[in-house]
Amino acid sequence: MTQVDVLLGLQWGDEGKGKIVDVLSPQYDLIARFQGGPNAGHTLEFDGKKFVLNTIPSGIFNEKTMNLIGNGVVIDPIILKRELDNLRNAGHDPIAKGKLVIARKAHLILPTHQLLDAANEQKMGKDKIGSTLKGIGPTYMDKTGRNGLRVGDTTLPDFKERYNKLVEKHKEILSHYDFEFDLTEKEAAFFEAIEFIKSIPHVDSEHFVNGYLKEGKTVLAEGAQGTLLDVDFGSYPFVTSSNTTTAGACTGLGIAPNKIGRVFGIFKAYCTRVGGGPFPTELDNEIGENLRQVGHEFGATTGRARRCGWIDLPALKYAIMLNGVTDLIMMKADVLDGFDTIYACTHYEHNGETIDYMPYDIITEKPVPVLKAIEGWKTDVTKVSQVEEIPAKLADYISYLQQELEVPVKYLSVGPDRVQTLILN
Numbered sequence: 001m002t003q004v005d006v007l008l009g010l011q012w013g014d015e016g017k018g019k020i021v022d023v024l025s026p027q028y029d030l031i032a033r034f035q036g037g038p039n040a041g042h043t044l045e046f047d048g049k050k051f052v053l054n055t056i057p058s059g060i061f062n063e064k065t066m067n068l069i070g071n072g073v074v075i076d077p078i079i080l081k082r083e084l085d086n087l088r089n090a091g092h093d094p095i096a097k098g099k100l101v102i103a104r105k106a107h108l109i110l111p112t113h114q115l116l117d118a119a120n121e122q123k124m125g126k127d128k129i130g131s132t133l134k135g136i137g138p139t140y141m142d143k144t145g146r147n148g149l150r151v152g153d154t155t156l157p158d159f160k161e162r163y164n165k166l167v168e169k170h171k172e173i174l175s176h177y178d179f180e181f182d183l184t185e186k187e188a189a190f191f192e193a194i195e196f197i198k199s200i201p202h203v204d205s206e207h208f209v210n211g212y213l214k215e216g217k218t219v220l221a222e223g224a225q226g227t228l229l230d231v232d233f234g235s236y237p238f239v240t241s242s243n244t245t246t247a248g249a250c251t252g253l254g255i256a257p258n259k260i261g262r263v264f265g266i267f268k269a270y271c272t273r274v275g276g277g278p279f280p281t282e283l284d285n286e287i288g289e290n291l292r293q294v295g296h297e298f299g300a301t302t303g304r305a306r307r308c309g310w311i312d313l314p315a316l317k318y319a320i321m322l323n324g325v326t327d328l329i330m331m332k333a334d335v336l337d338g339f340d341t342i343y344a345c346t347h348y349e350h351n352g353e354t355i356d357y358m359p360y361d362i363i364t365e366k367p368v369p370v371l372k373a374i375e376g377w378k379t380d381v382t383k384v385s386q387v388e389e390i391p392a393k394l395a396d397y398i399s400y401l402q403q404e405l406e407v408p409v410k411y412l413s414v415g416p417d418r419v420q421t422l423i424l425n
């Protein structure tokens, strides 16, 4: 029996998960998304082409790999249909090839879930979460509130009535907000997309994944968002509404904890965050702007400018502990090519103490990062393809991180393309 490997983000999302899942997918028979929804934007680049996936697993471009959208994912049928239409127009048709299945227990995002998300954010004003406005929070609320509609419900004869019942509830809530809306167009698109969703094979992800394991096949679970956005352990309330950590792969696919194999933790050589909430190492200055421009740090889903800062080791150690990371993957080293000096946050000064963990009151009492200066490598690494060509100072930076984080860095990414990836250990 095989086990499920997991790949997930260790920071606040956008670490480069899509790129690496695509790189690793030839090693796996199945790639399975386990949480989140179209708040995710996973970018892949190869052969001069670029794709952004929101709901579809990033194994979709590998001919041999099956892809599963797991029960823990929340699905916007309109967005999923659009993603598949775009893929088909680009010459990739996973449905025709039988390479995509969807969990019937996955919950559906309704147009009114998006309205509720927007109404809520509008009401919070300057205290808003900065959500992606995709309806993620309200959909997970209906899931845990036991009101939600699932993919499997779409084939029931009374699906429309169930839909109407939930929408009435949502309209009742919306009537308490000062929020204008017109559902007509969205509803038509929703029901068109629902018909389309019915043409994708529906499966029970728990049996599907465990069946793969029993047959000795290899499975990689693809996370969305990042550990610091986890609803339990992230910088609450500035988080998303799912468990983005390894535990989420168990509940989001239907696998037991002892079926988890390797855990790939992915992080940028620096750090970014999009939306509101604490970010101790944020550089709200020219250096941050430089990172944003060189790293093209603009959201793949929303186009919003990402906040940028130095790497945060207490946060990474926390994420490694929560996820049981066995292998690290460092991304976007090339973005630091031009810096004379880079910095790593080793501790925080917090309420008069020096601490090395993320404090509970991170929201109200901003921790001040203690920074260690590290000499830059001042070399273009985007064409480095052999470990021996890695500049000594970049190798030193990686060694330092491995020593601090006590987990080996297995892969190094030096550019957005599939081929700009090195295996280190």
Ligand code: GDP
Residues within 6 Å of the ligand: 009, 013, 014, 015, 016, 017, 018, 019, 040, 041, 042, 043, 044, 045, 295, 296, 299, 300, 331, 332, 333, 334, 335, 413, 414, 415, 416, 417
């Ligand atoms: P994800 O959400 O974790 O899949 O990450 P995103 O796709 O939202 O953001 C990562 C961005 O960085 C995308 O634009 C990628 O094309 C790009 N990218 C990934 N790896 C590298 C890298 O090593 N260097 C550079 N310069 N860009 C990268």
Ligand code: IMO
Residues within 6 Å of the ligand: 009, 012, 013, 014, 015, 036, 039, 040, 041, 042, 129, 130, 131, 132, 133, 134, 135, 136, 137, 223, 224, 225, 226, 229, 238, 239, 240, 241, 274, 275, 276
């Ligand atoms: P990927 O998978 C970065 C952030 C939003 C907001 C908070 C809550 O591409 O890494 P939500 O819409 O989930 O209710 O928003 O979470 N967020 C992400 N930030 N990458 C993502 O996904 C994100 N998905 C949600 O910006 O701060």
Ligand code: MG
Residues within 6 Å of the ligand: 013, 014, 015, 040, 041, 042, 043, 300
């Ligand atoms: Mg992203």
